[in-house]
Amino acid sequence: MSVTAAAGFAAAGVTAGLKKSGGLDLxxxxxxxxxTSCATVFTTNRCQANPVIWSxxxxxxxxxxxxxxxxxxxxxxTGSMGFQTTHATAEAVATELDISAVDVVVCSTGxxxxxxNLDLVKAGVFDAARALKTDAATSPEAGLLAAQAIMTTDTTxxxxxxxxxxxxxxxxxxKGAGMLAPGLATMLVxxxxxxxxNSAQLDAALREATRLTFDRLDSDGCMSTNDTVSLLGSGASxxxxxxxxxxxxxIALCQDLTxxxxxxxxxxxxxxxxxxxxxxxxxxxxxxxRAVSRSALFKTAIYGNDPNWGRVLAAVGTTAAVxxxxxxxxxxxxxxxxxxxxxxxxxxxxxxxxxxxxxxIDLHAGSHSATVWTNDLTQEYVEENxxxxx
Amino acid sequence: MSVTAAAGFAAAGVTAGLKKSGGLDLxxxxxxxxxTSCATVFTTNRCQANPVIWSxxxxxxxxxxxxxxxxxxxxxxTGSMGFQTTHATAEAVATELDISAVDVVVCSTGxxxxxxNLDLVKAGVFDAARALKTDAATSPEAGLLAAQAIMTTDTTxxxxxxxxxxxxxxxxxxKGAGMLAPGLATMLVxxxxxxxxNSAQLDAALREATRLTFDRLDSDGCMSTNDTVSLLGSGASxxxxxxxxxxxxxIALCQDLTxxxxxxxxxxxxxxxxxxxxxxxxxxxxxxxRAVSRSALFKTAIYGNDPNWGRVLAAVGTTAAVxxxxxxxxxxxxxxxxxxxxxxxxxxxxxxxxxxxxxxIDLHAGSHSATVWTNDLTQEYVEENxxxxx
Numbered sequence: 001m002s003v004t005a006a007a008g009f010a011a012a013g014v015t016a017g018l019k020k021s022g023g024l025d026l027x028x029x030x031x032x033x034x035x036t037s038c039a040t041v042f043t044t045n046r047c048q049a050n051p052v053i054w055s056x057x058x059x060x061x062x063x064x065x066x067x068x069x070x071x072x073x074x075x076x077x078t079g080s081m082g083f084q085t086t087h088a089t090a091e092a093v094a095t096e097l098d099i100s101a102v103d104v105v106v107c108s109t110g111x112x113x114x115x116x117n118l119d120l121v122k123a124g125v126f127d128a129a130r131a132l133k134t135d136a137a138t139s140p141e142a143g144l145l146a147a148q149a150i151m152t153t154d155t156t157x158x159x160x161x162x163x164x165x166x167x168x169x170x171x172x173x174x175k176g177a178g179m180l181a182p183g184l185a186t187m188l189v190x191x192x193x194x195x196x197x198n199s200a201q202l203d204a205a206l207r208e209a210t211r212l213t214f215d216r217l218d219s220d221g222c223m224s225t226n227d228t229v230s231l232l233g234s235g236a237s238x239x240x241x242x243x244x245x246x247x248x249x250x251i252a253l254c255q256d257l258t259x260x261x262x263x264x265x266x267x268x269x270x271x272x273x274x275x276x277x278x279x280x281x282x283x284x285x286x287x288x289x290r291a292v293s294r295s296a297l298f299k300t301a302i303y304g305n306d307p308n309w310g311r312v313l314a315a316v317g318t319t320a321a322v323x324x325x326x327x328x329x330x331x332x333x334x335x336x337x338x339x340x341x342x343x344x345x346x347x348x349x350x351x352x353x354x355x356x357x358x359x360x361i362d363l364h365a366g367s368h369s370a371t372v373w374t375n376d377l378t379q380e381y382v383e384e385n386x387x388x389x390x
Numbered sequence: 391m392s393v394t395a396a397a398g399f400a401a402a403g404v405t406a407g408l409k410k411s412g413g414l415d416l417x418x419x420x421x422x423x424x425x426t427s428c429a430t431v432f433t434t435n436r437c438q439a440n441p442v443i444w445s446x447x448x449x450x451x452x453x454x455x456x457x458x459x460x461x462x463x464x465x466x467x468t469g470s471m472g473f474q475t476t477h478a479t480a481e482a483v484a485t486e487l488d489i490s491a492v493d494v495v496v497c498s499t500g501x502x503x504x505x506x507n508l509d510l511v512k513a514g515v516f517d518a519a520r521a522l523k524t525d526a527a528t529s530p531e532a533g534l535l536a537a538q539a540i541m542t543t544d545t546t547x548x549x550x551x552x553x554x555x556x557x558x559x560x561x562x563x564x565k566g567a568g569m570l571a572p573g574l575a576t577m578l579v580x581x582x583x584x585x586x587x588n589s590a591q592l593d594a595a596l597r598e599a600t601r602l603t604f605d606r607l608d609s610d611g612c613m614s615t616n617d618t619v620s621l622l623g624s625g626a627s628x629x630x631x632x633x634x635x636x637x638x639x640x641i642a643l644c645q646d647l648t649x650x651x652x653x654x655x656x657x658x659x660x661x662x663x664x665x666x667x668x669x670x671x672x673x674x675x676x677x678x679x680r681a682v683s684r685s686a687l688f689k690t691a692i693y694g695n696d697p698n699w700g701r702v703l704a705a706v707g708t709t710a711a712v713x714x715x716x717x718x719x720x721x722x723x724x725x726x727x728x729x730x731x732x733x734x735x736x737x738x739x740x741x742x743x744x745x746x747x748x749x750x751i752d753l754h755a756g757s758h759s760a761t762v763w764t765n766d767l768t769q770e771y772v773e774e775n776x777x778x779x780x
Contacts, residue, residue, distance in 0.1 A: 306776065
């Protein structure tokens with residue numbers, strides 16, 4: 001159960017032939033209403049793919065009736081021909097579903113700098129639209145097919161759902177295994193709810209949720225050109241949701257998907273949670289945690305089950321956050337290896353064989369905290385990413 | 391010929407027993423004058439090792455008579471005991487050479503968070519000082535021993551020399567193979583000259599040279615806690631150097647050492663020069679080049695001989711430099727794969743089998759340019775750094 005868990009949504013996932021592997025590669029999620037609320041956050045990368053440029057225009061009136069997503073090509077840096085492909089994709093969806101093209105968000109993922117085959121995309125849209133018109137389109141199976149169709153190097157589809165005791169549901173699907181770093185959103189995510197909320201309410205909730213979840217996943221430090229996270233509201237439950245309750249549920253849902261993305265990051269052997277405590281500001285806490293999450297030396301050490309805490313402090317020291325360099329504590333998997341800048345417990349006490357790793361950095365500079373989730377840097381990551389486009 | 395190429399310098403490299411491998415691990419470079427000019431740039435990492443903290447104080451009067459360097463331990467985050475070790479090292483050198491401890495720069499490199507064995511250091515200083523008093527201490531062989539003694543994961547010692555037709559010489563040695571990223575300096579470097587120049591003149595020349603060379607080497611994005619680049623002036627040639635000519639020679643010397651460091655970077659299979667052209671400012675050019683040099687996905691692609699130029703643009707897009715995202719050209723090894731944001735020459739034409747790789751990014755936003763040197767990200771890098779401290 002994911003994008004079809006909430007009432008008022010249909011989904012389809014088909015094989016259009018865009019992926020060399022021959023797997024599912026095109027999905028449509030349709031909001032059948034009665035509402036057409038929508039909110040979307042896009043990558044903050046200034047080099048944006050054609051579907052991002054298109055979808056930003058679509059979002060301007062806050063009305064979205066369908067999202068079409070493809071894997072097998074990012075349609076980024078493909079020039080005017082690439083933009084025409086995105087436009088024609090939206091038009092094809094509009095024609096098949098009898099809606100307006102300007103109410104169709106388009107998402108693409110895959111290699112940058114290669115044209116998508118529009119004929120294959122159109123045929124895929126036709127097949128997906130036919131599937132959307134069947135009763136099965138609102139089933140969990142249809143949601144699963146859509147989640148599978150957006151996978152690239154993902155090894156498993158990512159889905160989550162939260163059912164509110166108040167009578168509404170929010171669910172979602174995500175893809176992303178490499179180029180996992182924030183721009184606000186991370187990778188392609190579609191979230192759906194049948195709560196009665198307008199686009200402005202969805203937007204506020206979505207920005208808060210992405211800020212605390214997807215935006216704090218930083219697997220490999222690389223920001224995508226195509227990241228898009230959309231939240232569609234059908235209002236089909238007929239229940240006006242309390243905004244605070246809805247936001248909390250959305251955060252939980254996005255947190256769930258974030259950890260699924262982390263757990264399936266390319267070639268990773270460890271899931272690392274870097275928590276910064278007692279920072280002067282929340283921004284300081286995020287900055288310090290992110291600096292550590294981007295240290296190749298720290299990440300390779302974790303891969304080698306080596307609690308090399310000096311590499312944590314070397315990364316902390318590159319930031320402008322408020323702290324006394326000799327007033328920092330570091331604990332790894334609950335062993336306090338450094339207190340006030342001096343060695344404390346022997347590093348040999350740290351057991352890094354489990355997949356889950358906790359790094360806690362206490363700056364003793366204030367009362368704010370934040371966690372950034374990352375992965376280790378492994379030989380498998382290098383292997384997978386050195387061979388991706390060939 | 392390196393630190394002993396210029397007149398007025400003696401050097402020694404000995405085995406103190408700090409390295410588990412049993413190799414050379416302690417060096418002293420002595421300035422026997424007549425001048426005692428000196429300039430030093432230190433890491434800008436806020437988490438600084440004890441020798442950096444000590445040596446910053448030593449530099450305050452612009453007089454340095456000797457530099458002692460050890461591998462086998464960074465003496466960083468080792469608390470007050472670690473600082474005492476640094477102080478006692480300087481005192482031991484001072485006693486042996488009959489100089490003042492506050493004229494002794496100390497440099498250390500190795501694992502963070504472990505105490506150095508002071509007894510071993512003192513014994514090493516004693517042996518090195520004895521060697522310094524022999525005639526051989528000014529020979530090329532003595533310079534080589536010193537260059538070898540500061541190696542960590544380096545596979546070869548790094549030395550360079552420039553002899554001016556005006557009658558003075560400048561030479562140097564460097565170590566560094568991992569944690570290669572700027573703070574101004576990179577890693578441990580000792581430069582010596584017999585030109586007649588005062589400390590202020592050396593300082594200006596050194597800052598200009600490091601800004602254009604060591605500071606633009608960014609192998610793995612990680613900034614060290616111990617980086618120190620020192621330039622000692624003996625004045626022994628008796629020739630007052632033209633400052634502009636000296637600066638140009640120093641830049642050439644540092645460039646030579648920088649490329650030696652790049653060529654020996656841990657596990658690297660490619661030396662990548664990222665040149666940004668036609669930027670609005672030099673700072674913009676450096677920012678863009680550095681963003682690409684830190685993209686794990688770009689670096690893994692180069693390792694896989696994959697000219698995946700989309701990863702170049704995805705990294706460029708994360709910066710705030712002045713450019714039109716769809717007005718950028720990219721060439722890899724002289725094949726223009728992207729023109730104005732559209733695919734140009736087929737990526738298959740790019741041959742990435744040679745070790746040297748050139749990436750040229752034309753922003754079409756001004757008239758400034760800069761080059762950053764980096765390496766690919768390889769399975770061997772991951773292997774080497776996951777096993778370093780164990």
